[in-house]
Amino acid sequence: MITASLIVAALLSWIPRIWEQPEKIERKDWAIIVVAALLMGVTRKVMMMFGLSRTSPIDGSIIATMVPLLVLVVSVIAGVDRLSMRKVLGLLMGMAGAMAVIVTSGSQHHDKSELLGNVMMICSGVVTALYMVFFKRLVAKYRITTLLRAIYTISALVVLPFGWHSITSEHFSNFDTHVWLAALFVLVVPTYLPNLLLNYSLRFVPPTVSSSYTYIQPLLAVALSVAMGLDRLHVDTILFALMLFVGVWLVITSYKKEAV
DSSP states (O other), rough: OOHHHHHHHHHTGGGGGSSSOOOOHHHHHHHHHHIIIIIIIHHHHHHHHHHHSSSSHHHHHHHHTTTHHHHHHHHHHHHSOOEEEEEHHHHHHHHHHHHHHTTTTTTOTTTTOOOOHHHHHHHHHHHHHHHHHHHHHHHHHOOOOHHHHHHHHHHHHHHHHHHHHHHHOOOGGOOOHHHHHHHHHHTTTTTTTHHHHHHHHHTSOOHHHHHGGGGGHHHHHHHHHHHHTTTOOOOOHHHHHHHHHHHHHHHHHHHHHOOO
């Protein structure tokens, strides 16, 4: 699924080339793009897919909301941001909530969530934070479609040798309509389209506004998981999620106060 989804993303990324004027990428930027492809294209995809297979949808979506906190940590380490009392408080509270979700995984009440899966979801968030901080200049320099085309083409070529045998040896005749629809959704929707929309949104709204929509993810995950019988909502999960949300809210609002 990882290999197939990256191949589909690469194919979709070439569609805008039909009506767009060609944009040349400078030779010095190709090394950075290869690193971006290995991080955002391959590593993040592998961590997220394997992480989701070993954790519950609710726990995974809650952990995903800590990306703004990870962005803050990476930004401070890179020297492009500085800490304040409000940021430190939000960081500590948010990290405590996320760690509580991870520690309780695998307990009697969280039998559908594993420690390994939650750790891999955090690693996926770390990769996203690294991309947002260190590749911001690259995103601003080239068209989004040009950049995604290069990233996903390289990513597909990297994973193809590892997943080609699994694709060619799969018994597709055993797939029914439900499996085909589910597979097509995974191949098309979660990879290329979200990154395209996210990068376009950053051209029109500040990152703080864009990141605030992350809170929709656990709300949808809770509603769908409970409705489909995939997971159950526990009281401790709600409390840990509130800690994480408040922590992220403190960090985001601190930038508004600095701007004023």
